[in-house]
Amino acid sequence: MNAIKPTIDRKSAILSAALAVFSEKGIAAATIDDIRxxxxxxxxxxxxxxxxKEGIAAALFMQGLDDYWTQLIERTREAADAERAIRAMIETHLVWVTSHPELARFLFSRRQAVAPEHDHAVRAQTAGYFKTLLDLLKPWFKQGILRRLPAELYGPLLLGPAQELARHWLSGRVTIDPRVAIDELAGAAWRSLAADPSRSW
Structure with missing residues (x-):
């Protein structure tokens, strides 16, 4: 155990340093020596x-994905009903972004952050997480509480508006704290996916 922990700490230190350097200089301009x-x-x-450097960026990207999706899935799993599950997704998304702005900016810069040789792994990991998330909603699909739609539509309908607000906030184009919009965006997501949004389940 003692031999493993320093290795983990060293890797974490390198990734934390890389995020700071990427945020300050941009991914293209950053060098291994900057990170060192x-x-x-x-x-x-x-x-x-x-x-x-591309390997560092890919590892940092994967680490960010792991943290984000783990929280999103855990919060959704804890929800007692479909409406609370959808709210949990919106709330977790916006709270995570506002709590980790540098990492969120890095994840949003995927085309610059992830080199082609690492893109397939990132796509596969993201797809696996999204499948897990949709699997949590399956009981409510089967009960007719949530609408059955092509799988490709769920991401945009669930997180599209929240994602857009987060992007604008991270870029400084809006100053409103995204967390104040949780109720409004969660309500919009619920109305777009609920079979009968007016019914209390």
Whole structure:
């Protein structure tokens, strides 16, 4: 255990440093040496754990996805009914973004952040998480509480408006705290997916 923990700490330090450097300089302009200086890791350690700057960016992206989706799925799983589940998704999304703005900006910059050789793994991981999320909603689909739609529509209907608000907030185009819009956006998502939005389930 003692041998594993320093390795985990070193990798985490490198990823934290990389996020700070990417945020300050941009991904393209950042260098391995920038990350080395910020993390105080050796070049050998960086290459051992991640290989290249692109490997660091991909690992950071995967770490961000893991944290975001784990929270989203856990909160949805805890919901007692379909309406609370949808609200939990919107609330978790906006709270996560506002709590991790630098990491959220990095995830939103996917085309710049993820090199082609890592894109398939990122897509597969995201698809797996989204399938898990939809599986949690299946009982309410079967009961006729939620509408059955093509799977490709659920993401935009559930998180599209919240995602758009988050993007504008992260870029500074809006100053409203996204968390104040949770009720409004959760209500809109519920009305778009509920078979009968006016009915109390």
């Amino acid at each position: 200086q910020r993390s105080q890791a050796s070049v050998g350690s960086i290459y051992h754990h991640f290989g290249t």
